Amino acid sequence: MNKILAQLHQYAALSTDAQEAIGQALQKNHYAKNDFLLRKGQVCRHIYFIEKGALRGFYHTEEKEISHWFAFENDFVTSFHSFITGEPAVENIQFLEGAVLWAIPKDTLHELFDRFHEIERLVRIAYEKYYLRLEERFVNAQFKTAAERYEELLLTHPHIINRVPLGQVASYLGISQETLSRVRAGAMK
Template identity: 60%
Template sequence: MNVMEHLLSHIKNYYTLSDEAQQALFDCFTKVTAFKNELLITEGSICRELYFLEQGALRGFYNVDGKEITHWFGFENDFVTSFHSFITGKPAVENIQLIENSTLWSISKNALTALFNQYHEVERLVRIVYERYYIRLEERYVNAQFKTAKELYENLLKQSPHILERVPLGYVASYLGISQETLSRIRGRL
């Protein structure tokens, strides 16, 4: 399967576009190769690109009092960006770092806006992408508020075991809101 077919087959999971809109959308994407530990987006900069992660892994994190707090991970077939910055045009408050060598496809905010005006179905597609992002964010927030560290880890094991296979444990501990030592104890008991 070539890149266009891969991207478009994934997009169909969100919303089916006409052939003309698919081609116009694909023509606006640019291939980006990024390497492990590179920062794709840095806090304080304005994010002007939406990315489709074809291959690789990355994380979103905040710097709080000199500590990095990981709040999400992205893997193959995810759309990723600093959504707040991308949508509002304000500086990002998060960083996005590659945790594996990665291949991404980027589309600029300007190109996407032009597509919205020409193909309303593209606007609908992106709205659905935003909705799914919001739902994941809300689920994560609710889980963090009402579950114990052990329950959070067990949920991660059940729902997203690939994270544990591909992400350093320090990032996983930060994501769960616990120390690496607590994570080691929980893992040791299971």
């Protein structure tokens, strides 16, 4: 609980009242490895905070499967598109490890927005940061080669490489598993 508030504090400060309201809205749950938090076609009605564990979001079609994000302790996760639009998700969310999550329902969050301008402001600021991160990834994807992107991932997010199967990391980087394996071996420099 305090960990959650500490993470939120990164985005903006909150009054005691607002903090308490958030605390009351949260529900705790345990999940097993390989379970699905969300399957394609379901509507995602919560934002989750990861107390413990690791998750991935991935798209799955007949031809291929692409992991587009990984999340770990102290991250917030949701199926952004489904959560915001209320439409069925086009992605899946799966547990890479056993996990403990805190959930806040969308309805409750919107009630909090009405009651506390400061909470909506915090979320506005959080969205800004999430946008910037995605933009940065997007630009990197176009400017750097597969090998450079792997190097950078190794520097900035080593936990991804340690805790996620290689094939999934490869799809995250936008390359095939074999190519990533060769990049790793240093063959492609």
